[in-house]
Amino acid sequence: MRIETIYRYPVKGLTAEAMEEVLLTPGETLPEDRRFALAQGDSPFDPAAPAWLPKRNFACLMANARLALVHSAFDARSGNLLLRLPDQPPLLASTRSEEGRAAIAAALTAHLGEDARGTPRFLEAPGHSFSDVAKKVVSIIGLSSLHALEQAAGATLDPLRFRANVYVSGGSPWAEFDWIGQEIQLGQTRLRVIKRIVRCPATEVNPATGERDAMPPRWLRDHFGHVDLGVYAEVIEGGRIAVGDALEALAPTD
Structure with a gap:
C-alpha cells in the first residue's frame, strides 16, 4: 500500500491542509493537528487543566455544517491564522x-449564527489535541474501502469528508480492519492500530458546498453492516512519512 495524501487540520472542523511530508513523534498526533478549537459557550473545557471532551462541546461539522464554508490557513511559525468567510x-x-483569539472567535461565532451557544471561545492548550478520541492518534483510510462504499452507494465521495490524516492506496477493501491490535510500518515510522473509526453525520457534509448531500453512515450500515471507515493508530516509533511512502502490515510478534 502507498501513501497518496497527508493532511493536518489545525482548527477542529476547519480546512484540511495538505502536506508532502511530516515528522511523527511517538505518542503524538501530526504536528499542529487539531491544535485549536472553537469551544461553545456552554463547554466546560478548561485550557489550564485540559481534558478530552466529546465533539459536541466544540464547533464541528457534525453539528455545524456551515463550517465547511470557512477556508482557513495556519502558519505555525508566526502563529497567524487566516480565515476566509463568505461575504466577509x-x-x-x-x-x-x-x-x-478574540477576533477569530468573534468571526467564527458570527458565521455560526444561531448554531453558536453562549459566547464561544477560540482555544488551545499546550500538549492537548481536540481530537474526536481521547488518545493522540493518526487516522488512516484505505482508499480501496472508500471506493467500495462509493460503488455500493452509487455515489462519488470526496475523501476529505472523512477528515483523515493519511490516505493510502492499494490493498483490498476493509483490509485495515485486520490490523487492529497490530503494528504497521508507515514510511520510516511504526504505529500500532488501536481501533476502527466510527463515522458520524459530519461525513454527510460536502466540504465544497457545506450541504448535507450524502449519507455515508447509513450507506455503510445498509451495505456493509457497520458504520466504520478507516482506523486510528498510535505512533510508537517516530520518523518521517511522505507522499509515496509504503504502508506495510507487520507480522504479530507474539
Whole structure:
C-alpha cells in the first residue's frame, strides 16, 4: 500500500491542509493537528487543566455544517491564522494574542449564527489535541474501502469528508480492519492500530458546498453492516512519512 495524501487540520472542523511530508513523534498526533478549537459557550473545557471532551462541546461539522464554508490557513511559525468567510473580508489574526483569539472567535461565532451557544471561545492548550478520541492518534483510510462504499452507494465521495490524516492506496477493501491490535510500518515510522473509526453525520457534509448531500453512515450500515471507515493508530516509533511512502502490515510478534 502507498501513501497518496497527508493532511493536518489545525482548527477542529476547519480546512484540511495538505502536506508532502511530516515528522511523527511517538505518542503524538501530526504536528499542529487539531491544535485549536472553537469551544461553545456552554463547554466546560478548561485550557489550564485540559481534558478530552466529546465533539459536541466544540464547533464541528457534525453539528455545524456551515463550517465547511470557512477556508482557513495556519502558519505555525508566526502563529497567524487566516480565515476566509463568505461575504466577509479575509481575517488574519494571531493565535498567540488575546486580541487575535478574540477576533477569530468573534468571526467564527458570527458565521455560526444561531448554531453558536453562549459566547464561544477560540482555544488551545499546550500538549492537548481536540481530537474526536481521547488518545493522540493518526487516522488512516484505505482508499480501496472508500471506493467500495462509493460503488455500493452509487455515489462519488470526496475523501476529505472523512477528515483523515493519511490516505493510502492499494490493498483490498476493509483490509485495515485486520490490523487492529497490530503494528504497521508507515514510511520510516511504526504505529500500532488501536481501533476502527466510527463515522458520524459530519461525513454527510460536502466540504465544497457545506450541504448535507450524502449519507455515508447509513450507506455503510445498509451495505456493509457497520458504520466504520478507516482506523486510528498510535505512533510508537517516530520518523518521517511522505507522499509515496509504503504502508506495510507487520507480522504479530507474539
